[in-house]
Amino acid sequence: MNAPTRPAILFVCLGNICRSPLAEAAFRSEAARIGLDVMVDSAGTSDWHVGEPPDARAIAVARAHGVEIAGYRGRQVTPDDFERFDHVVALDLANLAKLRALRPAGSRAALSLLLDHVPGREGEPVADPYYGADDGFDTTWADVTAGARALARRLAEPE
16 A cells, blocks of 8 residues: 555544544644645544444534534544554543554554643543533543644644
8 A cells, every 4th residue: 555645644532423533623624724735534443433423512512613523424443544544643541552452563653642742741631521511522622622733733844
């Protein structure tokens, strides 16, 4: 498989209906804002929500920030993703561990936590809003936006 000519980033959480689609949306928005040409997607480590749209609360918080994600559909991470993407970015430590176990030997994708890209927040998980109140999605949006901005800036810097 040929490597993409532009950076390719995959955001990963457990079910691909809350955090990772919000991270994908925030990153797409930031990349467009700064003129960064990238390929972006999101996925989950579980198969619980394959083919389903994001959680209605995630759709609402993204929409409140001018981003539409209702057309996104959940999918599960595959071993091929570690060749298709330059960066596979987990939203928490448990999913990072699952990705490390799933990653084929010799694959090219760099693994990281999203908030590793935010100075002073290295090693922190993105808040999981699924079982909490609606305002937890605002906290998650703030986290993924901070991570998206930092990662986009890093990718936009000349090597």
